[in-house]
Amino acid sequence: MDTELEVENLREQLDTWNYQYYVLDQPTVPDAEYDRCMRRLLQLEVSHPELVRPDSPTQRVGAVPLTQFHQISHEVPMLSLDNAFDAQDLRDFNRRLLERLGGAVEQLEYACEPKLDGIAVSLLYRDGQLQRGATRGDGTTGEDITLNVRTIPSIPLHLRGDGFPALLEVRGEVYIPTAGFEQLNTRAREQGDKTFVNPRNAAAGSLRQLDARITAQRSLEMCCYGVGLVNGGALPDHHDRVLDRLQEWGLRINAESGVVCGIDACDDYYEALAVRRESLPYDIDGIVFKVNDLALQQRLGFGSRAPRWAIARKFPAQEEMTRLLDVQFQVGRTGAITPVARLEPVFVGGVTVSNATLHNSDEIERLGVRFGDTVIVRRAGDVIPQVVSVVMERRPPDAHPISFPDRCPVCGSAVEREAGEATLRCMGGLVCAAQQKAAIKHFASRRALDIEGLGDKLVEQLVDEGLLENVADLYVLERERILGLERMGEKSADNLLLALEQSKRTTLPRFIFALGIREVGEATALSLARYFGSWETLSAAREEQLLEVDDVGPVVADHLVQFFDSPSSMGVVAALREAGVNWPDLELLPVEDLPLSGQTWVVTGKLQALGRNDAKRHLQALGAKVAGSVSARTNCVVAGPGAGSKLTRADELGVEVFDEQAFLALLADHGVTI
Ligand code: 9MJ
Numbered sequence: 001m002d003t004e005l006e007v008e009n010l011r012e013q014l015d016t017w018n019y020q021y022y023v024l025d026q027p028t029v030p031d032a033e034y035d036r037c038m039r040r041l042l043q044l045e046v047s048h049p050e051l052v053r054p055d056s057p058t059q060r061v062g063a064v065p066l067t068q069f070h071q072i073s074h075e076v077p078m079l080s081l082d083n084a085f086d087a088q089d090l091r092d093f094n095r096r097l098l099e100r101l102g103g104a105v106e107q108l109e110y111a112c113e114p115k116l117d118g119i120a121v122s123l124l125y126r127d128g129q130l131q132r133g134a135t136r137g138d139g140t141t142g143e144d145i146t147l148n149v150r151t152i153p154s155i156p157l158h159l160r161g162d163g164f165p166a167l168l169e170v171r172g173e174v175y176i177p178t179a180g181f182e183q184l185n186t187r188a189r190e191q192g193d194k195t196f197v198n199p200r201n202a203a204a205g206s207l208r209q210l211d212a213r214i215t216a217q218r219s220l221e222m223c224c225y226g227v228g229l230v231n232g233g234a235l236p237d238h239h240d241r242v243l244d245r246l247q248e249w250g251l252r253i254n255a256e257s258g259v260v261c262g263i264d265a266c267d268d269y270y271e272a273l274a275v276r277r278e279s280l281p282y283d284i285d286g287i288v289f290k291v292n293d294l295a296l297q298q299r300l301g302f303g304s305r306a307p308r309w310a311i312a313r314k315f316p317a318q319e320e321m322t323r324l325l326d327v328q329f330q331v332g333r334t335g336a337i338t339p340v341a342r343l344e345p346v347f348v349g350g351v352t353v354s355n356a357t358l359h360n361s362d363e364i365e366r367l368g369v370r371f372g373d374t375v376i377v378r379r380a381g382d383v384i385p386q387v388v389s390v391v392m393e394r395r396p397p398d399a400h401p402i403s404f405p406d407r408c409p410v411c412g413s414a415v416e417r418e419a420g421e422a423t424l425r426c427m428g429g430l431v432c433a434a435q436q437k438a439a440i441k442h443f444a445s446r447r448a449l450d451i452e453g454l455g456d457k458l459v460e461q462l463v464d465e466g467l468l469e470n471v472a473d474l475y476v477l478e479r480e481r482i483l484g485l486e487r488m489g490e491k492s493a494d495n496l497l498l499a500l501e502q503s504k505r506t507t508l509p510r511f512i513f514a515l516g517i518r519e520v521g522e523a524t525a526l527s528l529a530r531y532f533g534s535w536e537t538l539s540a541a542r543e544e545q546l547l548e549v550d551d552v553g554p555v556v557a558d559h560l561v562q563f564f565d566s567p568s569s570m571g572v573v574a575a576l577r578e579a580g581v582n583w584p585d586l587e588l589l590p591v592e593d594l595p596l597s598g599q600t601w602v603v604t605g606k607l608q609a610l611g612r613n614d615a616k617r618h619l620q621a622l623g624a625k626v627a628g629s630v631s632a633r634t635n636c637v638v639a640g641p642g643a644g645s646k647l648t649r650a651d652e653l654g655v656e657v658f659d660e661q662a663f664l665a666l667l668a669d670h671g672v673t674i
Contacts, residue, residue: 066210121174163233327339
């Protein structure tokens, strides 16, 4: 083939694949094939330098770092957005617009878009060629970051198709998806570098690099949400159609964008996306509502710093500043000592937070946090609040370092760190009241022996009064002693005794789980019960046999063996059985006879009642293989809210899809209750 033609074909092919992958989110070729074409194109361009063009897919990274960024001025100012902090603010905004339009319209149509938390960027295309990329700066003057934006794969170096204006300025947000952010920080930690506080900072730091080769290594993306300067061509007369057009020309737009009628529907859109916020693959800090009709936008015009026709309804902030008052060391069920920050109460992520986890001693060291420091606290979704950084400028002169206790704060036993672990543990085992309480709470919990009426407070009281030391003591509690507890009535005491009596009849998986053996969760307990069938066989098993069980690795096997070898642990089990705790043995099923043996499942989206990992483990315990992507070999997909391309693919392939409720029902049919 003629070399020039081959080069042209390769470029067109690579551009198309890029478009399918980065803009449409629909990968079509394996990476290896893409790489092969890219290598071939590079090879041809090296041997025929006269064929190199600046918009070739090979030309994304400039070789020479800049010494400074040049300033550029925005011909059409890049304005920011007004904010609404609640539903009332949004209503006021809508009313102001309707009044301004003088009764000409009764109800406005709004384009709704997730508000990405990144860096606003302008891209200038002249005759379809990317000519310049710039930051927003102060809205009038920004910085020329052309070399940096050229490295972002979702930014086309030239527009696709035709019909675009001769001069087209596209605006949008450059951001780093959550996965890319985590990868970046993991790498930074491994190399002993400073980590980024949040994805927004990471995006800003990655984009404003004088050496574009560094930008190229960061997984930046761009989502377009509007246009600035347009000359020599016309665009559609509604915002949503402009975005559609941008997408046809090869620019990425947000797949969640939509159009609604009236302000009530804006509330609905906001609420629906707020629920899914955590499951989106990128950070958003609100929803942007824009009048969809561009003629109406023009009539409404601009205020001093923001367009009148748009507003951002912010989600409650996920990060706030507060003071660290104290650190307490909590002892968990397995003796793990967790430092918990006591904070000046602060409203963050929609609730008042006064405690946040500091994880372990490594984390305290990494943060460099001291008593009296002002810290940034983050609470996102249902995740427990975390201290993410220290505001060094606010450190008081008397801030003193936090030292980890060398004795257990509850029982005074020695504290040890196991090799390769970040966690320090109290070595007191079941002598430690904190571990006793946690073990009993776990044993009584709903998914273990489900002892109704034995709540956390009561467990604490019973241990503190010396009535309980271990779970076997539960079954020898005397009515009179229970009645002696503060605020304990006859009825409650009788109910507790009845619940204890009823809890004696259980199942083997629940019993194994209830023992609280380290790393043995519900799904592992189920696998063990299914594999061994009886407690006798299980507790006699040695490491090699344990390793045969799906879900059991060397660490779990080691914890199991330690438990079986511990006279005190086995003594408690014996006492429980003597007290009448019992279960039917399970029929032994060969692995190929498990209910979902031979099936491949995929779990996607955000599940409410159980995490995706739990869902996977339950499926594996039932014999299914759990895969990461949907293919013709997939039997079923479990899809929670926020499921994206995997669900689409499942629909295309006609794969059976379970929503969470149906999935829970299926698990229940197989004896797994959540
Ligand atoms: C963000 N940040 O996602 C706008 N934005 O529109 C969206 N920002 C915007 N629109 C006009 N989706 C000015 C800023």
